[in-house]
Amino acid sequence: MILDRFWAEARSAVPTLPVAVPEAWAFGATAAHADELLTLVLDCAKTGTASAMQDVKADGEPVPEVGQASVILDSRGQPRAVIVTTAVDIVPFSQVSAEHAYSEGEGDRSLAAWREIHERFWAEHCQGADGFSEDMLVVCERFESVFAP
Template identity: 30%
Template structure:
């Protein structure tokens, strides 16, 4: 079955699911999708400005089809919790749930500052939304090569 056939099945099973391709480069899309599918990454962060301007509002309980850089579905994640805070208020616990690097708060601060600077949206007192989620279905392993 081709990916578009898989996508049709996924969308019929999760008709209100949103779509996530996380990061700002193809390599980051692939890395983050893999971390999510493996259950290592169970949280992600966006700026409150980005959250507010997105037409597809993230909400607790909503499902998301997580895709890689080629827009192939990798897994289905369900949002479990959301936290609104300033960048400077991020906790060690939530930073660890991001699953990247050594999972420390310092690593999170450095990498997310770089990310938000690249997208033109950084300030230490900027508001961020931390989104916790859980993988409810792995898809990548079901797609034949």
């Protein structure tokens, strides 16, 4: 299995990674998003991501935890990178910080661009029943890319 081989290679390079293969996932809601955001990770421009708390709940996913490893997939489902979560904050959309916006690496990396990009994204792709709002809770995750062959 490709994921098992990738994880073995990652653990060989970074022996502190856990033995068990972690969750593998792609950024965004479309193939184009997945590849665009993965490229930002591979270029070391993206060290943060954000999820709507209502989507996390709708998907039945746990909130990320500090120290948690993830395998990042490209649009074809191929493993391309390993990230480790370094911080998690849950805040209303209107209180996401400029520092977090910058960490996501998108657009001009400003808070204004982050808000525009994410409001549009969640208005179109939010799975939660409440949809987008200024006071919706956002899971702001910071991470370190630890392996990207």
